[in-house]
Amino acid sequence: AQSVSQHNHHVILSEAASLELGCNYSYGGTVNLFWYVQYPGQHLQLLLKYFSGDPLVKGIKGFEAEFIKSKFSFNLRKPSVQWSDTAEYFCAVNARGAGNKLTFGGGTRVLVKP
Amino acid sequence: NAGVTQTPKFRVLKTGQSMTLLCAQDMNHEYMYWYRQDPGMGLRLIHYSVGEGTTAKGEVPDGYNVSRLKKQNFLLGLESAAPSQTSVYFCASSATGTRNNEQFFGPGTRLTVL
Numbered sequence: 001a002q003s004v005s006q007h008n009h010h011v012i013l014s015e016a017a018s019l020e021l022g023c024n025y026s027y028g029g030t031v032n033l034f035w036y037v038q039y040p041g042q043h044l045q046l047l048l049k050y051f052s053g054d055p056l057v058k059g060i061k062g063f064e065a066e067f068i069k070s071k072f073s074f075n076l077r078k079p080s081v082q083w084s085d086t087a088e089y090f091c092a093v094n095a096r097g098a099g100n101k102l103t104f105g106g107g108t109r110v111l112v113k114p
Numbered sequence: 115n116a117g118v119t120q121t122p123k124f125r126v127l128k129t130g131q132s133m134t135l136l137c138a139q140d141m142n143h144e145y146m147y148w149y150r151q152d153p154g155m156g157l158r159l160i161h162y163s164v165g166e167g168t169t170a171k172g173e174v175p176d177g178y179n180v181s182r183l184k185k186q187n188f189l190l191g192l193e194s195a196a197p198s199q200t201s202v203y204f205c206a207s208s209a210t211g212t213r214n215n216e217q218f219f220g221p222g223t224r225l226t227v228l
Contacts, residue, residue, distance in 0.1 A: 009154060034216065043204065044157075044219040090156055100145050100164075100208050101172070102217060104156035 002027035002095050006105035014113050015083055021076040021108050023091030032094040033074040034102065035065055039087045047089070050074065061085070083114045116140055118220035120205050126226045127195045135190040135223050137205030144210030146188040147172070147217065148180060150201040157204060163188055165210075195227045 007022040025031065035047040048059025055067040065076045074091060091105040118139045127133055137146065144165050149157040159172030163182040177199060179191045188207075192199060202224050206217040 004156070006156075036219075043221045044206075046216050049216055092157075100215060100217070101147075101159060101162065102157075104149075104158070106154050106156045 002031075002093055002103050004091055004093050004103050004105035006089075006091055006108050008108045009106065010109045010111070012111045012113065013081060016080050017112075019076075019078045019081045019085070019110065021089055021091075021110070023074045023076065023105055025072050025074070025091075025093045025103075027072075027093065027095045030096040032096070033065070033067060034092040034094070035059065035063070035074075035076050036090045036092060036104075037087045038090065038107075044090065047076070081110075081112050083112050086110060086112045118205055118207055118218050120203075120220040120223050122223060123221065124224050126228065127192075128228050129196060131195050132191070132193050133195065133225075134192075135203055135205075135225075137188045137190070137207075137220060138186055139188075139205075139207040139218070140186065141207060141209075141218065142185070143207035143218075144185070145208045145215075146182065147206040147208075148178070148188065148190045149204045149206065150174065150199075151204060151222070152201050160190065160203075195225075197227045199225065200227045201225060 004025045033050040036044040050057045050067045058064045088107045090107045092102040121136045147162040148160040158174045161180040166185040169180045181189045205220040208217045209215045
C-alpha cells in the first residue's frame with residue numbers, strides 16, 4: 001500500500017518569506033498528485049494537481065509544486081507568503097489502479113506572522 | 115450549487131450511543147467517500163462508494179457502516195460509539211470513470227464521544 005510523508009508538521013514564518021513544504025510518497029507505479037489546503041474552520045480545497053505532462057504545476061493563490069519522479073516527491077512552494085496563507089496543507093496521492101482513492105499525508109500546519 | 119453538504123456540523127455522544135452522519139452532493143458524482151481527520155494523521159479513508167447501491171471498505175472501516183441508497187447521498191453510521199471515534203469527519207465526492215478527477219469535500223462534522 002502506498003504511503004505519503006510530509007516532513008514538517010509545523011512551519012512558522014513571516015509575511016513575504018518563501019515557503020516550501022515537502023511531500024514524499026512510496027509507490028512505484030504511476031500516480032496522480034494533489035495538494036489540498038484547509039483554512040481555519042473550513043473544509044479542504046484543492047490547491048493544485050498533477051496528472052501528467054509538465055512536472056512543474058501552477059495552482060491557485062500563487063502556489064506551485066514540482067513533481068520529481070526519481071525522488072518520489074511533490075513539494076509545494078510559494079515565493080512570498082501572506083498572512084492569509086495560514087492554514088493546514090495536505091499532500092495526497094492517487095495510485096493508478098487504486099480507483100479514485102486518495103492517500104493523504106499527515107498535514108503541515110503553516111502559521112504566517114504579519 | 116451547494117456542492118457537498120454534511121449534517122450535522124457538531125455532535126456529542128455518550129459511549130455506546132448510535133448516530134448517522136448524512137452527506138449529500140448535487141454534482142451528480144458517482145463516487146463518494148467518508149474520511150476521518152485526526153491531528154497529525156491527515157485524512158484516513160473509512161468507507162467509499164463507487165456508485166448507487168455499492169460500498170467498500172477503506173483504510174479504517176472498523177466500527178462504522180455506510181449506505182448509498184441514493185446516488186446523491188452517502189450515510190455513515192456509528193452503531194456503538196467509542197471515545198476513539200472522536201474526530202472530524204469529512205465527506206467527499208468525485209466524478210466517475212476518469213483517473214484525472216479531484217475530490218470535492220464537505221465542511222465536516224465534529225464528533226465528540228464521551
